[in-house]
Amino acid sequence: MSDLQKSLRIRESLLPPASDVIKRLGPRAVAASYIQLLDAAYDTVEDGDELMAKFINTLQDSGEKTSTYLHRLQAVLNQAVRRGGVATGEANRHLLKQLCRGCWDNALLLKLEPLKDAPPSFVDLLLLLRGEEDKEASRAVRMKQHLGSARTQVATCAHSTHVREKKLE
Structure with a gap:
């Protein structure tokens, strides 16, 4: 075009x-x-330093998915880069560092810690997070199904015991 x-x-x-x-x-x-x-x-009138301070103070909200938090961080970081608050080549390092600082998921933090020496790009980090979220969601569904079937078995056993006790009376 x-x-x-x-x-x-x-x-x-x-x-x-x-x-x-x-x-x-x-x-x-x-x-x-x-x-x-x-x-x-x-566009925003904040300078790069103010935007970088805003970025550093951005934490994950309660109940927010980590991938959604990463998107919010990326938006603020992009503004800081455009306004000269951080060098473009340092963006991935800052993104991972702030993600680890502001994320509440300890299990995920253990997986992210080894990446600090060679931080992945935003896209690679997003794919990693979404994969972990999908695994966790699948695990939760399996657990719910298992516990649901265990409750059904307990309820069936309790009902059978109750019926037997009634017949004995």
């Missing part, structure tokens, strides 16, 4: 007041100019 087509798509997709912001650039402006102007108008 040419830059002119990208610019056209951006202009067509915007509604006021965003469309009013880019009007002054004119229809022949390149897409990057539109994006830069929209970022200046609507």
Whole structure:
């Protein structure tokens, strides 16, 4: 897609007041100019250091899946990288470090600890977390089924004993 087509798509997709912001650039402006102007108008005004502090203080919420927490961390980290709060080459290391710092799942932390020397990319880390979450969900279903069948057996045995006792009376 040419830059002119990208610019056209951006202009067509915007509604006021965003469309009013880019009007002054004119229809022949390149897409990057539109994006830069929209970022200046609507993106966060925090600097990189403030965004990095926000990233470091982001913890997993109660009941939140670890993969969802990772997505939140990645969004804040991306902003910090864009604003110069952290070097792009250091992003994976910071992401894993904060994930370990703010995650509440101790079993998962034991699996993540060895990765600190060579931190995986966001995608690889996400795949690892989702795989672990799927395993845990499967384990929980199996446990529920097992305990459900054990309760049924206990209830059946109790009922049989009760029936036998009634017949003896």
